[in-house]
Amino acid sequence: MNGAFRFDPDEPDVLTPETTARMVLPSRIGTMVQEQGRRLPSWLPVFFGVGAIAYFLPRHEPGFLCPAVVFCGALVIVATLWRRPLARLGGFALLIASAGFLDVQLCAHRQPDMPYLPSRAVILSGEVARIDAVAETNGQANRRVVLKRVVFESGLDIGMSPLRRTLRISLKARDPAVFLPGARLRMRALLRLTPWPSSPGGRDMQREAWFAGQAGTGTVLGTVSVLSGGRTPLLEHTREAIAASLMTWLPDQRGAIAATLLAGETASLSTQTRDDFAVSGLAHLLAVAGLHLGLVMGFVVMALRLLMAACPPVALRWPCREIAVIVGFVAGGLYVLLTGSHLPAVRALGMAAFGTVALLAGRRVLSMRALALVALGIMAFAPYVVLDVSFQMSFAAVMALIAAYDVMRGGLLNLRGEGGVLRGAGTHGVALVLTSVVAGLATLPVSLAHFGLFQPWFVLANLLAVPLAGLWVMPAGIIALLLMPLGLARLPVHVMGAGIALIMRMAHGVAGFPVAVTPVPAMPGWGLLLYLLGLCFLCLWRGKARLCGLLPILFAMASPWLVARPDVLVAPDAGSMAVRVDEGLAVGMGSGLDRLVVRDWTQALALPTVDLADVGTCDGSFCRVKTAGGVVLMRPQDRSDGFDVPPEAFCREASLFVTQSPAREACPGLPFIDRFSVWRDGAFAAYAGPHGWKLVSDRAWRGDRFWVPAPGSRGVPNLPMAQAE
Incomplete structure (x- = not known):
């Protein structure tokens, strides 16, 4: 052959289809890549x-x-x-x-090593790094403090070096101590290690604590002593003053929501309000993030441009658009600071900074490259955030919005036309609705993977609530913030409260709809990764081939039903155990300390709980439950009078023995999970198979990593400083 190919006597004279495909396919792929x-x-x-x-x-x-x-x-x-x-x-x-x-x-x-924490109550002192307000209990506001440079002052811990990690301590609701960040506190507290995952493959809070620099949690016993005062940050004082004013003018849940939106104070939100917004799919309205920042910046930019356009000398001589954009970005930055600088809002502010620079340079405000730079910068600084739910949801939403508006831009421009204020406001409302729908659909699989709850009415709720928040609530709130120094904010606050009341009634009504919350089995990790990669291909790839991204997305949505579900679950302390039966999840609890663990089980399996005694045959301390893998013998409670050996007949008919007590010689030759098993390896899951039971421990699932404690280990001690010569 002449031209591109050389003659080889060992090759056939005619190119076969296979040979042609091998030559053409790389060229075709290269062309598709270059077209990007x-x-x-x-x-x-x-x-x-x-x-x-x-x-x-x-x-x-x-x-x-x-x-x-x-x-x-x-x-x-x-x-x-x-x-x-x-x-x-x-x-x-x-x-x-x-x-x-x-x-x-x-x-x-x-990261510093995980320290040893005393197993008994200990007297400690530390510096307040942060004060977190949590939900009220019985009408009393709760506080949680994050302490750094903690020193233990009792027992063998006297003289140890200060902790290199932080402790998160919960205070009593009626504790009279008054302190600020930077104060030195002294207290008697009961400390706890970061809990193990509730089940193999469950949420790994120990990994989160390792990268967050946390050593554990604790609860104060008694009252807190303030050893030294802290600083009074102007921003914190301003935030508290704004929240107090809002709660005075709106002394109910309207004021609590207003304080959340304008000052980032969530302590006054009631459990009912949180549940209504969560069930209706409006929980994102209570979490200050990119939506709120966009609403604030959009309102400031639009209002300032209208004011400047109303003054002909200014409109003719000044660069009105650029000034409005810069002022809008500054207002957005102040809003993020005022509401507590939460990570999702900070990420959104970084994206807004790129958008502001792009607009001033005459480039597109929203672009995939700007989003890529923000995401790459965040991951380079803290790469472990790739496993964080807020990171996944925020960037999935923004990426989907940019891709969707690339498609819908022409239609929105035609809708706006050359119309006036009303047509512009209508277009803005339509854009808010589309934003809510697109962002909700993009983040839905991520929410299902992490929380296992599907709110089928979230689209309807967001179609109504988000335009109200964007056109009524947030503009009135911004005006109220501007008028507060002048003492004229009462009227806009009440206007804001009226809009919040409508959203609250809407959230409560949608939460009462049939099947407002539908539990679904948790998505496996590979399913979530498959969804995110499919979404990236769908949004980032150019051309019709981008539709191929729907295939991994559909497969990821079906993944919860493609994996085996455990038949038996045992808590990390063996205090609770459960068997999956036709009626649901039969739970046996030795104490009420594992209620959160049981909640995680029911959420992951999307099954209701039933009492173990209702589905099994219980005789004394033992219960027998029939499953697909045979009879499971369970002993959910550890009696104080010692360990009761199960009757020989019970062992003979059982195929698995699960007990809260030691079971080394209880049923010889029978697979078992007991207290020593979970002490060594954490939570257990058992799967029934044709060849018997497959026992999977949390340690076998996670392996030997930095954040996984060694068997029986509680960390490394903080050795005392060497004496100076």
Whole structure:
């Protein structure tokens, strides 16, 4: 052959379809990739995140050699095969993924060791790093303080070095102590380690505590003594003053919601209000994030532009649009500071900063590249956030919105036309509705994966509530904030309260609809990853091939029903155990300390709870329950009079023995889960199979990682400082 191919006598004279496919397919893929053009940089955070997630997959702590070799190999590929587009792009993808792996690995190694916490009540002192207000109990506001540089002052801990990690301590509701951040407190408290996952594969709070620098939690016994006063931050004082004024003018849940929206104070929200907003799918309205920041900035920009346009000399001589955008961004930054600088709001502010710079430079305000830069910056600084639900939901929502508005931009521009204020306000309302629907659909699978609850009426609730919040509640709130220094904020606050009352009635009404909350089985981790990758392909890829992203999304939505569900569950302290039966989840509890664990089980399996005695045959301390894998013998309570050995007949007919007491010699030859098992390996899940029971422990699931305590370990002691010579 002449031209592109050389003649080889060993090759056939005619190209076969297979040979043609091997030649054409790489060229076709290369063409499709090159057509992406400036969209390709948007994939950088995707590969970085995949590399960071890969760090958490091994069962043993990985070494640095393998990822370093991959990183260097990717550099070699990029440098030597620069003229080959596919090889170059593959090398870049591998390079970014290995960088994400190394980044989170270095971050994990930099964390201080988990310290030993006394198992009994201890006297301690520490500096207040943060004060968190939590929900009221019996009409009393609760407080939770985060202490740093904690020193133990009792027992063998005297003389130990201050903790390098923080402690989160819950105060009593009626504690009279008054203090500010920076104060030095002294108290007697009962400390607890970060709890183990409720089941293998469940939420790993120990991993979260490892990267957050937390050592554990505690509860105050008695009263708190203030050893030294703290500073009085102007911002904290302003926030408290605003919240107090709102609660004075609106002394009910309207004031509590107003204080949440304008000052970030959530302590006064009642349980009923939280439940109504959560069940109706409006919980995001109570969490200050990107939606609220966008509403604030949008209102300020629009109002300022209208005011400047109303003054002809200003409109003709000044750059009104640029001034309005800058003032709007400053207002958004002040709003984020005023509401507590929560992480979702800070992320949204970073995105708004890129949008402001783009608008001033005459570029598109919302773009995938700006979102990619923000996401890459956040992950480079804290790569472990890829597993955080708020990070996943916020960026999934923003990415879906940018992609959706790329498609809907022409229709919205035609709707707005050359109309006046009313047509512009109508277009703004339609955009709010579309924003709510698109963001809700994009974050729905993430919510299902983490919480296992589906609110089928959330679209209807958001169609009505979000426009009310954007066109009524938040504008009135902003006006109230501006008029508070002048003492003229009472009227706009009451206007804001009227809008909040409508949203509250709407949330309560939707929460009362049939099947307002439908539990669904929890999505496995690989299903969530598959959904996020499919969403990225659907939103980032250009061309009709982007629709291929729907396939992994649909498969991810079906994943909860494609994995095996455990037949028996045992709590990390063996205080609760459950068997999956036709009626639901039969639970046997030795005490009420594991109610949160049982709640996690019912949420993950989407099953109601039934009493163990109602579905099994109980005789004394033992209950027998028939399952698909055979009879399960259970002893849910550890009697104080010692361990009762089960009758031989019980052991003979059973195929699995689960007990809160030690069971080493109780039923010889029978698989068992007892107190020693969970003490060593954490929570257990048992799966019935054709060849018997498969027992999976939390330790077997998570492996030997930094944040997984060793068997029987409570951490490392804080040794006293060496004496100076």
